[in-house]
Amino acid sequence: MGATHNSINTGKPITVTIDGKVCKSTFGKTILEIARENDIYIPTMCYLTKVQPIGSCRMCVVNVEGVDGMILSCQEKAVDGAVITTNNEALFTERQNIMKLYDVNHPLECGVCDKSGECDLQNKTMEFDVDQQNFTARDQHRPVENWGYVSYDPALCIMCEKCVRVSTEITGDEALKVKFGGYGSTIINVKKEKNYASLGDAAAVCPVGALVSTHFKYTSNAWELNKIPSACPHCGGGCQMYYEVKRDRIYRVTNEYEFTNLCGAGRYGFDYANEGVSKDAEAFAKAVEAFKKAESVIVAPQISNEEALILQKLKEKYGFKLVSHEARAYQRFMRAYSEVTGKHLYGGDLKRLSESQAIIVFGSRVNNDAPTVKYHINMASKWHRARVAYMHPMEDAEMQHIVTQFIKYEVGSEEGVAALLAHTLLEHAELPQSVRGILDDLDIGNLSAECNVGEEELDALKRSLIKKHGFSLVVGSDLYMHPRAEQIAKLVALLETYAGFNVICVPPAGNAMGLSLICDLDDAAEGYTVGYDVKADFTLSALGNGDLDMPALNQQEGTLTTVDKRVVPMHVALPYGGYVLNDIANALGLRAKYTIDYTVQLPEEKGFVKTAFDDLPEYFDAVGTEHRGYLLNAQQVESGCELDEIEEIEAFDGAIVYRCDPVDQFSPFTAKAKLLEDEPVLLGSSQFAAAAKLKEGEHIRFEVDGVVFERLFKIDTDMKGTIALNPTFDMGLSSSLLSSYRFSRLVYEKINIGNNDE
Amino acid sequence: MGLEQFKNRNVGQQNYVMLDLEHTPQTGMGKFRQVVRRTFKAELFVGLWVTMREMINALFRGQMHTVKYPLEKLPISPRYRAIHEMLRLLESGHYRCIGCGLCEKICISNCITMDTRYDENQRKEVSEYTINFGRCIFCGYCAEVCPELAIVHGPRYETASEQRASFSLFEDMLTPIDKLNLQQEYDGFGAVTPNADENIKKTPLAY
Numbered sequence: 001m002g003a004t005h006n007s008i009n010t011g012k013p014i015t016v017t018i019d020g021k022v023c024k025s026t027f028g029k030t031i032l033e034i035a036r037e038n039d040i041y042i043p044t045m046c047y048l049t050k051v052q053p054i055g056s057c058r059m060c061v062v063n064v065e066g067v068d069g070m071i072l073s074c075q076e077k078a079v080d081g082a083v084i085t086t087n088n089e090a091l092f093t094e095r096q097n098i099m100k101l102y103d104v105n106h107p108l109e110c111g112v113c114d115k116s117g118e119c120d121l122q123n124k125t126m127e128f129d130v131d132q133q134n135f136t137a138r139d140q141h142r143p144v145e146n147w148g149y150v151s152y153d154p155a156l157c158i159m160c161e162k163c164v165r166v167s168t169e170i171t172g173d174e175a176l177k178v179k180f181g182g183y184g185s186t187i188i189n190v191k192k193e194k195n196y197a198s199l200g201d202a203a204a205v206c207p208v209g210a211l212v213s214t215h216f217k218y219t220s221n222a223w224e225l226n227k228i229p230s231a232c233p234h235c236g237g238g239c240q241m242y243y244e245v246k247r248d249r250i251y252r253v254t255n256e257y258e259f260t261n262l263c264g265a266g267r268y269g270f271d272y273a274n275e276g277v278s279k280d281a282e283a284f285a286k287a288v289e290a291f292k293k294a295e296s297v298i299v300a301p302q303i304s305n306e307e308a309l310i311l312q313k314l315k316e317k318y319g320f321k322l323v324s325h326e327a328r329a330y331q332r333f334m335r336a337y338s339e340v341t342g343k344h345l346y347g348g349d350l351k352r353l354s355e356s357q358a359i360i361v362f363g364s365r366v367n368n369d370a371p372t373v374k375y376h377i378n379m380a381s382k383w384h385r386a387r388v389a390y391m392h393p394m395e396d397a398e399m400q401h402i403v404t405q406f407i408k409y410e411v412g413s414e415e416g417v418a419a420l421l422a423h424t425l426l427e428h429a430e431l432p433q434s435v436r437g438i439l440d441d442l443d444i445g446n447l448s449a450e451c452n453v454g455e456e457e458l459d460a461l462k463r464s465l466i467k468k469h470g471f472s473l474v475v476g477s478d479l480y481m482h483p484r485a486e487q488i489a490k491l492v493a494l495l496e497t498y499a500g501f502n503v504i505c506v507p508p509a510g511n512a513m514g515l516s517l518i519c520d521l522d523d524a525a526e527g528y529t530v531g532y533d534v535k536a537d538f539t540l541s542a543l544g545n546g547d548l549d550m551p552a553l554n555q556q557e558g559t560l561t562t563v564d565k566r567v568v569p570m571h572v573a574l575p576y577g578g579y580v581l582n583d584i585a586n587a588l589g590l591r592a593k594y595t596i597d598y599t600v601q602l603p604e605e606k607g608f609v610k611t612a613f614d615d616l617p618e619y620f621d622a623v624g625t626e627h628r629g630y631l632l633n634a635q636q637v638e639s640g641c642e643l644d645e646i647e648e649i650e651a652f653d654g655a656i657v658y659r660c661d662p663v664d665q666f667s668p669f670t671a672k673a674k675l676l677e678d679e680p681v682l683l684g685s686s687q688f689a690a691a692a693k694l695k696e697g698e699h700i701r702f703e704v705d706g707v708v709f710e711r712l713f714k715i716d717t718d719m720k721g722t723i724a725l726n727p728t729f730d731m732g733l734s735s736s737l738l739s740s741y742r743f744s745r746l747v748y749e750k751i752n753i754g755n756n757d758e
Numbered sequence: 759m760g761l762e763q764f765k766n767r768n769v770g771q772q773n774y775v776m777l778d779l780e781h782t783p784q785t786g787m788g789k790f791r792q793v794v795r796r797t798f799k800a801e802l803f804v805g806l807w808v809t810m811r812e813m814i815n816a817l818f819r820g821q822m823h824t825v826k827y828p829l830e831k832l833p834i835s836p837r838y839r840a841i842h843e844m845l846r847l848l849e850s851g852h853y854r855c856i857g858c859g860l861c862e863k864i865c866i867s868n869c870i871t872m873d874t875r876y877d878e879n880q881r882k883e884v885s886e887y888t889i890n891f892g893r894c895i896f897c898g899y900c901a902e903v904c905p906e907l908a909i910v911h912g913p914r915y916e917t918a919s920e921q922r923a924s925f926s927l928f929e930d931m932l933t934p935i936d937k938l939n940l941q942q943e944y945d946g947f948g949a950v951t952p953n954a955d956e957n958i959k960k961t962p963l964a965y
Contacts, residue, residue, distance in 0.1 A: 111858035111905055112882040132959060144880050151880075218874050218882035221859040 014080035019087070031073035031084055032060055036622045042086050043095060043127065045102070045120060046160035047074045048205055049258045049624050051169045052383065054161050059095055059124070062086050070094065096128040102158050103130060105139045106208075113156070115209035117222040121158060137183055148195035149268065149675075150203045150211055154186045157210035163187060163202035170261050171198040171371075172378030172402060187211070197264020197664045197676065198371070204257040204267075215268070215675050216252040225251055229618050231560050231568040231628075232266035233302060233553040234666045236507040237372035238562025239266050240620075240628060243554060243573035250554070250573055259624035263371035264664040269673035270554065270573075274542050277549040277578035284579050287530075287548045288587045290538035295527030296321040298534040300736035301510030302542070302667055304558025305567065305608075306598040308511070308518040310585045311532070317589065320530075321522040324515050325739035326508040328523060329480040331516035334505065336486035340493035342639035345607060345632060347496050348472060348504040350564050354379040356472040356502060358387045358465050362421070362492075363414055364476020367398045368663050370506045370563060373474055378402055380472070387464045391417060391453075392478075393743070394658065397718040405461060411652040411723065411743045413451040415484040418491035419646050420447055424458045425465075429498040438643045450649045472502040480508065481741045487644050494641075506563055509666040514561035517606040517632075532581070533668070535733035540581070543668055543732060551576040552669065557596045557613065559629065567608060568629040569616045607632035655692030655746040657682065657726040659704070659738060665729040682711040684724030689715055691722040692746055702748040707734045710751065834913050836945035839898045842889060843912035844932040845944070851935055854908035855928075857882045861900035861909055869893035870900060887928035891917065902948040910944035 010028035017023070018031070018040050025034045030053065035042050045057035053074040061070035065083035070091065078084075085091075103125060110116040142154035159178070164187060167176040175191040176199070187210075189199075203211040225244035232239045240260045244252050253270045255262040291297075297311060297320050315322045338344045353359065354376040367374045380386035381402045390396070390403040393411045409417045423439050431439070448455050465471065473495055479488045496503040507513035515521070529536035532550065539546035542553070555576040559567050582595040592598060599616075602608035609630045617627040662678040670676055682700070689695065696715045701708060709726065719725075723743070728735045783789045815821040825832055834840075845854050857874040869890040877883035901910050909931075933941045943949075951957075 111856050111860070116858075146880075214876070217876040218857070219876070220874070221863070223863065224859065 012080075014078060016078045016080070016082045016084060018084045025078065027077070027080070029078060031062060031064075031071070031076055031078045031082075033623065034078050035073065035084075035086065039622060040086060042073055043124060044074065045098075045124060045158070045207060046162060048162045048165065050261070051162070051165040054165060056159065056161050057098065059098055061091060061094060063088065063091065092128070095124075096130060099125050099128045099130050100133055100135055103133060104135050104137050105155075106158075107155050112218065113209040114212050114217055115206070115222070119209065120207035140184060142186070145189075146214060147189050147192055147199065149197050149214060149264070150199045151214045151217060152187060152189070153210050153212075156208050157187060158208055159185050159187075160207060161187075162205040162207065163211050166202045166205050166261075167199065169379060169382045170375050171196075171201050171263070172375065172381070173198050173398075174401060175199060176202055197268055200264055200267040201257070201261055204254060204262070213252060213267070220246055220251050227254070228571050228573045230554070230570045230573065231562070232262065233510065233560055233570065234265045234269060234670055235263070235370050235372065235509050236301075236511065236513060236563055237263075237266075237370055238560045238564070238566065238568045239263070239372055240568070240626075241266055243270065245573055248575055256620050259620045259626070261372060261375050263375070265371070265666060265670050265676065268675040269664065269670040271674055272543075272669040272672040273552045273555050273574045274544045274549055274576065274578075275574070277544070277551075277576060279578055280548070283548045284583070284587075287538065287540065287579075287584055290528075290530050290547075291318070291320075291584060291588055293528055294318070294320045294530040294538075296323055296522070296525035296529045298525050298529055298531045298536050298736070299324040299327075299515065300531075300533035300667070301327055301508060301512040301515055302533055302553060302669060303511055303515070304553065304556065304570065304595070305511065305514040305518060305561060305602055306558045306595045307532075307581050308515045309598045309602060310581050310590065310595070312519045313590055314585060314588060315520065321525060322519050323522050323525045324512070324519070325736065326477070326480070326510075327512040327515035327519070328521040329485060329739075330505075330507055330512050331521055333480045333485045333489045334516065336489035337493045337505065338637045339639055340490050340641045341497050342636060343634040344637045345565055345634045346503050346505045347634070348474075348502040350376045350504070352470070352502045353377065353472045353474070353504060355384065356380045356386055356470040357384050357468040358389075358470070359472045359474065360389045360391065360421070360461075361403075361474045362391045362417070362476075363478035363482075363488075364474065364506055365392060365394065365396055365658075365660050366474060366476060366506070367396055368660050369476050369509075371663070373504065373506055373563065374399070377474070384470075387468065389461050389464070391421075393721070394723050395720055398663070405457070405464065407453055407457050407461070410450070410452045410649070411656055412482075412741070413453075413649045414479055414482050415488050415491075415646055416447045416451040416649055417453060418479075418488045420444070420451065420453055420458060422491045422494050424462050425495060425499050425501075427462075431494070431498055432641065435494065435641060435643055438645070442646065447646065470502070471500065472504065474504050474506060476506045477508050478742050481739070483741065484647055487646075490641060490643055504563065507561075511560050513563070514559075514567075517561060517608075518603060531733065533733065534736045539733060541733060543672065545733065549578045551578070551580055556580060557594070559599055559602075559613070559616070561632070565607075565632045565634075566626075566629055567602075567616075567632060569613060569618060605635060607635050609633065652743060652745060654722065655684075655688055655694075656723045656743050657702070657704070657746045658723050659728055659742045659744075660725045661727045661729045662725075665727065667729060668732045668735055671729040671732075678727070678729070680711070680727045680730035681714045682709075682724050682726050683714055683716050683719070685719035685721060686715050686717070687720060688722045688724045689713070692724075692748075699751045700748040701751050702746060704744050705738045705740050707731060707737055828916075834915065836949075837947065838913065838915065839896045839901075839911040839947070840915040841891070841912055841917060841926070842900070842931050843910050843944075844887075844928060845908055845910060845941060846933050846935070846938055848938065848941070851938055853884070853928075853932055854906045855884050855887070856906055856908070857884045858905065860903045860905065864899045864903045866897060866899065867893045867895050884928060889926050889931070891926055898947040901944070901946065904948055907944060907948065907950075910948070911946055 012027040014027050015024050018035055023034050023038045042060050044060045046054045055075050060073045062073045063085040064071050145152045164176045168174055173196040175189050175196055177188050177190050179186050179188045203213055225246050228243040232241050239262050240256050242254045243250050250270050253267050359377055387404045388402050389405045391407040475492055495501040531539045540548050540550045542550040554573040559569050596613035599613035616629050619627050664676055665678050694713045698713050701710050783792050862870045862872050871888050873886040874882050875885045
């Protein structure tokens with residue numbers, strides 16, 4: 001796919017003949033792509049649609065009339081009028097010989113191999129009738145290596161290099177490399193100590209059993225597992241996934257690896273189901289009573305669109321306040337945003353992000369907040385050498401190899417930074433008079449001093465955008481919870497409307513976007529509260545520690561709204577024996593047999609389409625176009641942009657903590673997953689330690705928004721500055737009570753724990 | 759009693775003997791004559807003598823033809839499909855099963871359940887294996903499909919017991935390690951054919 005982007009004449013219509021079939025297409029596409037568009041089969045071993053052609057297997061060779069020899073169809077662009085043969089005796093023999101070479105010394109351990117049954121090598125060996133071997137090579141000792149989340153068996157490896165490409169071009173961890181050495185070539189992991197969970201995505205594309213997930217290795221045969229299509233509910237990316245289930249247990253998570261990606265959390269954070277629940281009629285009756293007398297209902301964002309709609313309908317009926325802090329902040333941000341753009345959704349999408357040549361990331365530690373967005377930034381960086389400006393108060397070592405310019409700003413100065421960005425990038429844009437006036441009146445010198453963003457940095461940013469096209473802007477959660485979020489939203493929205501930026505406002509974790517679209521949310525809770533996955537006077541919990549059990553998201557049907565503005569279906573992977581929210585709603589006077597009866601009622605004025613759950617499509621076609629659920633329709637809203645003056649920036653001095661989970665942790669649900677083992681520690685630099693007067697290994701207690709954290713402090717030598725990362729994923733039912741700006745000053749007391757253990 | 763007649767799978771070449779029987783008389787006179795002849799020929803005593811002779815042979819010459827079941831049992835054909843056995847490798851004593859799961863897959867009554875895991879030696883280990891003998895129809899597919907001759911049918915055909923022992927665990931079926939030297943190779947379903955050697959193709963080794 002990548003190869004098709006940067007070439008002249010791209011898009012010119014052409015006609016080629018493949019195996020006698022006349023195929024119309026456009027210039028810039030490879031022969032293989034055109035063949036697949038037209039349902040013509042060309043066998044491949046190393047081809048992976050989502051990365052650039054690798055060309056290591058030579059299986060895809062074809063004959064082109066008038067050209068001597070065989071042509072690699074995965075790399076060669078089709079020219080107008082070409083006559084192509086994909087199969088004849090010579091090509092068959094060539095392919096058969098390739099398969100024989102792959103089979104040299106390949107261990108005959110299909111009986112125990114995890115890949116057996118879905119193995120490309122098995123399939124193609126059969127397909128090309130390899131019943132005898134004419135080639136030979138001296139075998140070598142190649143021990144199995146365990147790299148943590150994945151393990152690698154070099155004896156099984158066929159060196160197709162797909163995993164290396166995924167690790168480099170997609171996930172961007174750049175851990176896997178090829179160690180060249182003829183027959184002794186292997187894949188090596190140059191960042192073993194990091195143990196990236198994202199290597200699961202590299203393992204997923206392995207055509208043989210060489211690179212496999214360690215937790216799954218040797219636990220089940222592929223054909224025993226029942227594939228249940230679903231969407232990942234963790235970060236709000238809603239990535240496509242399959243739960244692979246046998247005897248009511250999820251053995252592994254896989255995906256349509258040919259076209260889609262899945263981060264470590266999606267792949268390894270699957271065992272969070274609320275198990276062993278039965279119907280507790282007494283607790284149910286109490287829950288119904290609690291809803292009747294509730295003055296506020298607080299919701300965590302880990303719910304489906306349908307559940308959100310049920311809560312909204314209950315709100316309309318009973319008049320309680322509906323509170324979900326992160327979703328509310330996002331809702332307000334997007335409302336202000338839409339006042340400028342005139343559309344109720346942001347305009348960007350991930351595909352255009354991956355095709356951008358210049359990307360600005362603002363107000364999000366994007367590698368932690370939304371891995372799928374980071375992957376798409378990485379694709380742009382690798383395929384189009386995109387300039388990536390990363391604007392944040394903290395540097396991120398994991399983004400270093402992608403980011404071309406790091407712009408550090410002061411904590412709390414996001415409004416000023418947004419104004420500076422708008423001022424810099426909209427210099428020559430045609431703006432309404434009022435906006436132009438405000439931007440021109442900005443005291444740039446003062447602002448840049450207060451934000452600590454140098455004018456020369458902004459100049460460098462502006463210069464780097466010259467002669468580039470396809471700009472993207474990614475903004476994140478730091479801005480939504482900012483006290484001046486609405487003003488920031490308007491400034492950012494100017495870039496979408498007047499500078500043609502592909503803007504993505506990454507929704508906070510879970511289904512916060514769906515919640516913000518479906519529900520009328522309130523700012524603060526009051527009186528008697530009912531919590532859904534949130535600690536309250538009466539708590540419904542899918543974590544199994546509340547007053548009434550609820551199903552986790554892999555135990556119920558429903559839809560999610562994703563960062564790509566898509567509504568995608570989830571299906572039931574594991575059984576659940578208890579009551580669901582729909583039962584409560586029915587007891588309270590709503591009428592629906594199943595939760596998914598609400599799918600068709602999702603609000604059309606918010607862009608949802610009137611489709612029943614069972615009619616939602618769920619597949620990718622031969623060229624990888626996504627037919628999964630539907631895209632939200634951007635609705636026109638009233639626009640009328642009123643910019644305020646930029647407010648004085650509140651200074652944050654001393655030690656600051658930043659609410660941010662480790663990579664692959666998002667919520668109490670990922671915290672429950674056994675394979676994702678992250679320690680909840682306060683992680684800071686030695687500079688932070690000095691500023692906060694803390695030593696490594698000390699335990700401290702501090703409070704944010706009334707939630708008490710007890711944390712062990714650790715020093716990370718990769719980090720700089722006086723900001724420490726404070727995770728929230730381990731806070732269980734309390735984590736969704738946090739409602740303020742992500743940065744806060746650290747006021748702590750030391751506590752003594754853990755010393756008496758040994 | 760030898761097993762040779764069972765081992766010979768080629769039914770067509772055995773020696774059958776035609777009995778020389780006279781024709782059944784058709785007329786009334788003919789039938790009358792046959793009765794008179796048989797009555798006065800003293801064949802009764804021939805028969806009594808045969809019985810007497812066999813009794814003497816059995817009791818005093820050790821040629822007993824019946825067995826004292828259940829104290830004694832007749833050997834059965836290796837192709838008989840009774841309760842399964844799990845065999846071990848003769849060299850190492852390790853069980854032969856590699857956990858490939860083919861028996862579980864092929865089982866038409868869904869009575870085999872197995873679980874495997876990645877063990878400390880980076881090998882596939884069978885962590886759980888049961889056969890529900892309440893469901894098993896002894897079709898022999900599991901033994902036939904097994905690539906390692908690990909699961910076989912043993913000679914234990916008495917499946918009645920005082921307890922409802924419908925489940926059988928891996929350990930119950932496995933050859934006890936102290937009786938490894940007594941482990942019998944299995945000749946029934948799934949065993950290598952007598953001419954297996956002829957079918958082997960050699961891989962070229964140029965070095």
